[in-house]
Amino acid sequence: MNRRPRRNRKSQVIREMVEETRLSTKDFIFPLFLIEGSRQRSEVASMPGIYRNSLDLMLKEIEECLHLGIKAFDIFPAYPDSKKDKFATESYNPDTFYLKAIREVKARFPEAVVMTDVAMDPYSSDGHDGLVENGKILNDETLEILGKMALAQAQAGADILGPSDMMDGRVGHIRQILDRNGFKDVSIMSYTAKYASAFYGPFRDALDSAPKMGDKKTYQMDPANYKEALIEAELDTLEGADFLMVKPALAYLDVIRLLKDHSNLPIAAYNVSGEYAMIKAAGEKGWIDPQRAMLESLLSIKRAGASVILSYFAKEYAEIVKK
């Protein structure tokens, strides 16, 4: 036999030499859940090891992550029902706790990259990403609100905005508002191909943000669709997105590869809450080796073509490679 592929697998050193994909702590954005107050901390029941923290404890968490080499954070606030309304007004109230927290994080750690989510659901009494009227999600009226939210987040110091709402035209609208207000350097990581997925369940538990009525299928994409992701990618690119994101990651590796092959923009993937929960739960039961399953999943996301990975595993990954 002339060709024996096993020769390139014969030792750890050779295997590492021919490794085609390498993960790094630099690939990650770590999502963090924020609550109001101080010295407040509660674990998300369906996400063992992931906490909602008040700002003081979040600052400690960020400091630890920076030492481990994780330098980008996506901050998601959890609001009580009493602060939610139809128009998600709290999302752009300059005195609200999450905007103050962004300012504080950037003041304490200017080198940290802060990303935010642009969508109405955490602040909406309807639990939808857009404005609801007579059971319908209004697209263009929602853009007005998203624009105010995006501007407030940029004013607070966010480096990257992540429109996760899936309204048509939102990237262009947000870009225009940012530019007109002097925020030309604030980036947009668009949730380009965001599917209507069961894998967001634990996240909605964390923020208590599940829709009060109906589902998100009139704005999030149908899991059956592939080519439609190219339509979204084309629009986001024309509208000025700096990154294109696919979400969830693991059930959509083909879509990550599709966008990677059709775009010159950096591709991000969101390894979502349900994907985290499944590995943790099976690990707790002793049914799989959770650490190896984590590493294999993260590697597969990178191999599929994502250069940026949003993952609740970010810190754990950094701890493992540091050892």
Ligand code: PBG
């Ligand atoms: C809000 C938003 C969601 C996620 C990120 N931003 C939930 C949703 O769209 O219902 C999900 C993240 C995760 O599951 O980890 N629009």
